[in-house]
Amino acid sequence: xxxxxxxxxxxxxxxxxxxxxxxxxxxxxxxLAVGCRLVTRGLSTGTRLSRWQNLLEVLVTSIQEQIRQVxxxxxxxxxxxxxxxxxxxxxxxxxxxxxxxxxxxxSLSTTTALAICVFIAVPLYGVIQEGPLAYLSHYVxxxxxxxxxxxxxxxxxxIALAVRLYGNIMSGTVLVAILLSLTPYFFPVVMQLLGLxxxxxxxxxxxxLAMVYIASxxxxxxxxxxxxxxxxxx
Amino acid sequence: xxxxxxxxxxSVITAGLTIAIGSIGPALGExxxxxxxLSAIAQQPDxxxxxxxxxxxxxxxxxxxxxxxxxxxxxLIFANPFWDAATAAAGG
Numbered sequence: 001x002x003x004x005x006x007x008x009x010x011x012x013x014x015x016x017x018x019x020x021x022x023x024x025x026x027x028x029x030x031x032l033a034v035g036c037r038l039v040t041r042g043l044s045t046g047t048r049l050s051r052w053q054n055l056l057e058v059l060v061t062s063i064q065e066q067i068r069q070v071x072x073x074x075x076x077x078x079x080x081x082x083x084x085x086x087x088x089x090x091x092x093x094x095x096x097x098x099x100x101x102x103x104x105x106x107s108l109s110t111t112t113a114l115a116i117c118v119f120i121a122v123p124l125y126g127v128i129q130e131g132p133l134a135y136l137s138h139y140v141x142x143x144x145x146x147x148x149x150x151x152x153x154x155x156x157x158x159i160a161l162a163v164r165l166y167g168n169i170m171s172g173t174v175l176v177a178i179l180l181s182l183t184p185y186f187f188p189v190v191m192q193l194l195g196l197x198x199x200x201x202x203x204x205x206x207x208x209l210a211m212v213y214i215a216s217x218x219x220x221x222x223x224x225x226x227x228x229x230x231x232x233x234x
Numbered sequence: 235x236x237x238x239x240x241x242x243x244x245s246v247i248t249a250g251l252t253i254a255i256g257s258i259g260p261a262l263g264e265x266x267x268x269x270x271x272l273s274a275i276a277q278q279p280d281x282x283x284x285x286x287x288x289x290x291x292x293x294x295x296x297x298x299x300x301x302x303x304x305x306x307x308x309x310l311i312f313a314n315p316f317w318d319a320a321t322a323a324a325g326g
Contacts, residue, residue, distance in 0.1 A: 163302060166305070167298070167304055171301070205294040
């Protein structure tokens with residue numbers, strides 16, 4: 001039994017090996033890129049929209065609204081990164097309805113790559129917004145003793161991010177595979193539906209957690225200042 | 235009993251124990267979190283959007299401990315490194 005699309009090798013040429021994970025990742029990327037390009041080619045600012053433009057506008061504005069609520073900041077800088085994470089994971093998980101497709105997020109390699117993107121983006125946003133010294137000073141707060149724990153926390157939450165997404169998607173796949181051999185026909189379909197729901201929730205959670213991590217690196221001062229004013233106001 | 239069957243037996247038993255013990259804590263934790271969130275929504279229905287979002291993120295973080303146990307159990311059953319080493323040694 002293959003528990004991850006890593007085990008399926010479609011094509012091998014020397015050291016180069018094309019696994020199903022990479023192929024399906026390319027498929028998702030292709031769908032997203034070409035689909036969005038086709039829609040945004042004929043954008044209109046009038047009252048008559050194409051239905052696809054309407055869909056994209058709903059998606060983008062709701063992602064913006066979520067980012068604003070989670071981070072209490074303007075979503076402008078974060079929208080490309082967090083929105084891409086959400087759209088990629090959601091599309092990769094939702095395509096599970098297509099027979100023969102295996103979600104690339106069911107492989108630890110894909111989720112680790114996504115988590116490393118977050119791991120790099122957090123200090124990047126922090127340094128850009130606050131400057132290197134102000135960002136690095138977060139690591140020695142509240143005291144120097146906390147330095148190793150802050151660093152360990154940074155690494156362990158990256159691992160947690162990767163394993164959480166991988167475990168959830170992989171568990172759905174394995175569960176359906178086991179159920180197919182025990183009670184075929186009806187029950188696996190129900191679990192497949194549950195897997196779709198889990199996939200959407202996990203995509204949302206991945207994006208929200210990435211946003212929370214970035215926000216905690218960039219706005220620690222602003223948020224404490226905001227809390228103080230609300231307390232004074234109350 | 236030879237080494238191979240010993241490794242197999244211990245792996246299967248440990249996988250079962252891992253998921254059994256490892257799911258108790260997250261189950262209790264998630265139950266508490268959902269119960270508190272429901273009573274919070276009952277008291278403040280206007281804030282249900284914020285509470286639900288925080289609940290989902292919190293549930294995912296609680297659940298990840300159970301997912302770690304599940305991943306370890308899956309590794310023990312399907313991708314056990316000791317089993318692979320033992321079968322390679324026996325075969326080669």
